[in-house]
Amino acid sequence: MGLLDTLVRRGSALTTPFLPDDYLSMVNPLWSGGRGPTRELRARVEAVSREAAGSATLVLKPGLGWDGHLPGQYVGVGVEIGGVRHWRTYSLTSPDRVTITVKGLGLVSNQLVRRTPVGTVLRLRPAAGDFVWRSGRPALFLTAGSGVTPAMGMLRGLVRRGPLPDITHLHSALARDEVIFGPELRRLHATYPPYRLVERHTAADGLLTMSELDALVPDWRERETWVCGPAGLLEAVSDHWTSAGLSERLHVERFTPLVVGGGSGLVSFARTGAQAQADSTLLEAGESAGVLMPSGCRMGICFGCVVPLLQGQVRDVRTGDVHGEPGDLVQTCISSPEGDCALDV
Amino acid sequence: MTSAAPAHPSLAHLSDADIEQIGVELDALRDEVLASRGEADAAYIRKVIKTHRQLESGARATLLVSLFPPAWLAGTAMLATAKVLENMELGHNILHGQWDWMRDPEVHSTTWDWDHATPAEDWKHSHNYLHHTYTNIIGKDRDLGYSVLRLSEDQEWKPYHLAQLGINAGLSLFFEYGVALYDIELEKVLHREMSVRAAAGRLGKLWKKVRPQLVKDYVMWPLLSGPSAVTTLGANLTANLARNVWTHTVIFCGHFPDGVAQFSEEQTENETRGGWYVRQLLGSANLEGSELFHVMTGRLSYQIEHHLFPDLPSNRYGEISPRVQEICERYGLPYTTGPLAKQYLTVLRRIARLSLPSGPSDVPVPVRRTAKKAA
Numbered sequence A: 001m002g003l004l005d006t007l008v009r010r011g012s013a014l015t016t017p018f019l020p021d022d023y024l025s026m027v028n029p030l031w032s033g034g035r036g037p038t039r040e041l042r043a044r045v046e047a048v049s050r051e052a053a054g055s056a057t058l059v060l061k062p063g064l065g066w067d068g069h070l071p072g073q074y075v076g077v078g079v080e081i082g083g084v085r086h087w088r089t090y091s092l093t094s095p096d097r098v099t100i101t102v103k104g105l106g107l108v109s110n111q112l113v114r115r116t117p118v119g120t121v122l123r124l125r126p127a128a129g130d131f132v133w134r135s136g137r138p139a140l141f142l143t144a145g146s147g148v149t150p151a152m153g154m155l156r157g158l159v160r161r162g163p164l165p166d167i168t169h170l171h172s173a174l175a176r177d178e179v180i181f182g183p184e185l186r187r188l189h190a191t192y193p194p195y196r197l198v199e200r201h202t203a204a205d206g207l208l209t210m211s212e213l214d215a216l217v218p219d220w221r222e223r224e225t226w227v228c229g230p231a232g233l234l235e236a237v238s239d240h241w242t243s244a245g246l247s248e249r250l251h252v253e254r255f256t257p258l259v260v261g262g263g264s265g266l267v268s269f270a271r272t273g274a275q276a277q278a279d280s281t282l283l284e285a286g287e288s289a290g291v292l293m294p295s296g297c298r299m300g301i302c303f304g305c306v307v308p309l310l311q312g313q314v315r316d317v318r319t320g321d322v323h324g325e326p327g328d329l330v331q332t333c334i335s336s337p338e339g340d341c342a343l344d345v
Numbered sequence B: 001m002t003s004a005a006p007a008h009p010s011l012a013h014l015s016d017a018d019i020e021q022i023g024v025e026l027d028a029l030r031d032e033v034l035a036s037r038g039e040a041d042a043a044y045i046r047k048v049i050k051t052h053r054q055l056e057s058g059a060r061a062t063l064l065v066s067l068f069p070p071a072w073l074a075g076t077a078m079l080a081t082a083k084v085l086e087n088m089e090l091g092h093n094i095l096h097g098q099w100d101w102m103r104d105p106e107v108h109s110t111t112w113d114w115d116h117a118t119p120a121e122d123w124k125h126s127h128n129y130l131h132h133t134y135t136n137i138i139g140k141d142r143d144l145g146y147s148v149l150r151l152s153e154d155q156e157w158k159p160y161h162l163a164q165l166g167i168n169a170g171l172s173l174f175f176e177y178g179v180a181l182y183d184i185e186l187e188k189v190l191h192r193e194m195s196v197r198a199a200a201g202r203l204g205k206l207w208k209k210v211r212p213q214l215v216k217d218y219v220m221w222p223l224l225s226g227p228s229a230v231t232t233l234g235a236n237l238t239a240n241l242a243r244n245v246w247t248h249t250v251i252f253c254g255h256f257p258d259g260v261a262q263f264s265e266e267q268t269e270n271e272t273r274g275g276w277y278v279r280q281l282l283g284s285a286n287l288e289g290s291e292l293f294h295v296m297t298g299r300l301s302y303q304i305e306h307h308l309f310p311d312l313p314s315n316r317y318g319e320i321s322p323r324v325q326e327i328c329e330r331y332g333l334p335y336t337t338g339p340l341a342k343q344y345l346t347v348l349r350r351i352a353r354l355s356l357p358s359g360p361s362d363v364p365v366p367v368r369r370t371a372k373k374a375a
C-alpha cells in the first residue's frame, strides 16, 4: 500500500477541495479512510457465517487507515439503514482478522445479521478498549450470552501463541445449543486442560448467583477476572468483588451504559442550528436531529464523544448526577439534558 | 397596525387567517417529505457524487492530451459539466443541510467543501442565513444586485449604473469571485463600518480558499499535461468561465425576472411564519425544462420550492411542485415560471431599464388589508 498511501497524502493538490480518497474509492471502496474527521474508515464484508442463538459472525476486510487491534478490544461499526447511518460497538473476536460476532437483537444488529450480504461496505471506528489479556495470575472469565465475544477474542489470541494458560471460564447461556462458539469452547476445554470451561444453562438451572461462586470456582479470589454480559451480571459481579476488596482484579466490559435515569429538555446544537426535544442521551438526540456527533464506545468509557457545553446542565444517566458549566466538556453518550441546554457541535 | 404578511397588491384579497392557513398547509407538505426521506434519496445523492467524480476524472484524463482538438473539446465539456454539478446539485444543496439527516460526515453541511471561491463557512452565513431569511427585501438581501447592479427602482441610481449591462456580463464571467468578494463587504470599509485590517483579514481567508483551486487548475494539471500544458490551461479556464456564466444565469432567473416581487423593510416588519412563506412564494421564480436541465441547475429551477423549504433534499422539489402550484391557485397567488431564455431576457430587460435613472414606479404601493380583517 506504499504507493497508494503516498498518492493519498500528496495528491490533494490535484483534487482540492476533495481528497484523493474520494476518487480512488471509485476504483476500490476500501481505498479511502481514516484521514481527518470527514473520511471514515471503511470495511467490506468478506464472509458471513451463522452462529448459535440467532447470531452471525462477519469477517471484515478493513480499508486504508486501519491500525489493527488487540484481542478483546471492541470496534465501532457504522451501518446504513433507510439512508441513515447508525453506530454500534462490537467485540472483535479474532486476533488477526477483523471479525465481529453479532446477536440479531435490535435495529442495527438485526441488519448486520440478516440483511448484510457479502460485499457490503460498512464504516469502522478504530479499535479501542482495555479489556485485553494481561498475563501473570491465573484467570477467570465470567461471561453470559453474547458477552462471550471479547473472551473468545482473547482465547483465540492466546491459542495462537501456544497452549492455553490457567483460565477458568464460567459461561451462562439459555441452553447448551444456545452457547455462541459452544463447539469451539468445548474443544479448547478438551485440548488444553489448564483452560476449564464451566457452562451454566440458565433455562434449566436458573441465573447464576454470586453465592454459588465458591462452589463453582473455589479459587476465584486468586484469579484476575474479566466479566462481560448483561447489566445485571455486571452489577452483581462488581458488587461482589468490591465487597471482597478485590475490585483491582476485576475487568468489566459493558455493551451499554448502566442507566439509573435521565432528564429531559430542549437541546440546541449551535453549529448547525438544529434543535431536539429529548429525554434520551445527548448523543442519540443529536444523531436523530442529523447532527454529526462524535462518538466511540457509546457507553461512557472512551471519551470519544465529548462536546463542549455552551449553556444549561446535563445529567449523567449512570449516576443521576446533574452537572455542567458553560465550556465543560460533556460525554454525550451518557448524559441527558437537565432542562434546556446547548452544545457546541 | 400589524399584518402577518408583507403588504402587497398580490395579497390584497387575503386575510391574515388565510396567510396563516397557507403556512399550515405548507408546513404539512414539508412534514410529509421529511417523514418519507430514506434509502432512495440517499442513493440519489450518492449517484450524483459518483457522477461528478467520474466526469471530473474523465475530464482531467482526457485533457492530458488536450493538444488534440477533439480531446480538448470533450475534456472541457466534461469538466464544465462536472463543475456545474459540483457547485449546484452538490455544494449548494449539501451546504444547505439537505442531506444532514443521513449522518454521513462525507455528505454533511458541516464538513463539505466545494470548488468555489467562497469559503463554505462564509457561504452558509451570507446565503443560507441572510439571503434565505431576507429574500428580496431591499436593503437587507444583498443578493439583490450583489452591490453592483441596480435591480429595483427603489435602489438609488448612480451614474455607473449606465454601464450595468456590461457590468452584468463581467459579473457573469467571474461570478464565483464576484460572489466571494461581495461577501467580504468591502464597501463597508469606504463607509468606515469595517477597519482596513478586518477587510485584509477577510481577503486573506478568501485567498487561502482560492489559491489551492487556482494552483490545481492553472498549475498542477497543465504541468502534468506536458506538451499539452497550454491547451489544458485554456480548457480549465474555459470550463471555469462556462460554469460561472451558467450559475449566474440560473441564479439571476431565480429572483429577478418579471413578475417577481421585491419588498421594503417596513412591508415585512411584522411578518409571521405564514407571511414569510408567502414572501418566498412572491419573491422567487422557477424555470421549466427537462429532468437533466433541473439537475444541471441544482434544482434552482424549482427556486420557489427551494425557497419555501431550503433544507428538503433537492431531488424532492419536483414532486412537490404541483402541490405548491395547487395551493397558489387556490389562494389566488402568482406562481412565476418560464423557460430559461425567456426568463433571462426579462432579467436583461430589467437591468437595461434600471441602468437609467427612474423613480420608484413598479414597486407596489402598500395596500392595507385591515378592512377585511376587521370585518
Ligand code: FES
Binding pocket: A295, A296, A297, A298, A299, A300, A301, A302, A303, A304, A305, A306, A331, A332, A333, A334
Ligand atoms: S462514546 Fe465513548 S465515552 Fe461516549
